[in-house]
Amino acid sequence: MRNVAAERDDPLSRRAFLSATSGALVGAAALGLTELGETTQRHLQRGGTLRFATRSDVSGLDFRRNTIYLVSMPLAAISQGLLDLKERSEPVPGVATAWDVTPDLQSIVW
Structure with a gap:
């Protein structure tokens, strides 16, 4: 060998x-x-615009109506920390102690 x-x-x-x-x-x-x-x-600058791209249009920002994946990322960015969701998608307080949804379901007042 x-x-x-x-x-x-x-x-x-x-x-x-x-x-x-x-x-x-x-x-x-x-x-x-x-x-x-x-x-x-460096000095960090606060504020600005956060943009998301999705495959389809977002029908609204009501987190109780939009539970599909396509809009969950933008909704998490604007509501994460203020609210949390239970196992059955029921909102529970996070940082926000109270919130009110307008009658037309277009706005949430924290």
Whole structure:
């Protein structure tokens, strides 16, 4: 039997390859962490517009009527924290202690 590993002229062994690759990954991660410090030191600006894209139109923002997945992300962004839902989709207080739904079901007053 021939020793195939001894006949190869690989200038880079597996151990050398793994150590070089891991060193490169650690270096790339270290460079990424240095930029992270710069982003935390900037003055954060509050406010703005949050936009969502869905496959179909949202029929309204009444969380009791819209329980399908297509509108659940925008509804979660505007009501998460203020309210929570029980197992049967019944609203329970979160941060908001009281809320009132207008008769036309177009607005919720917190």
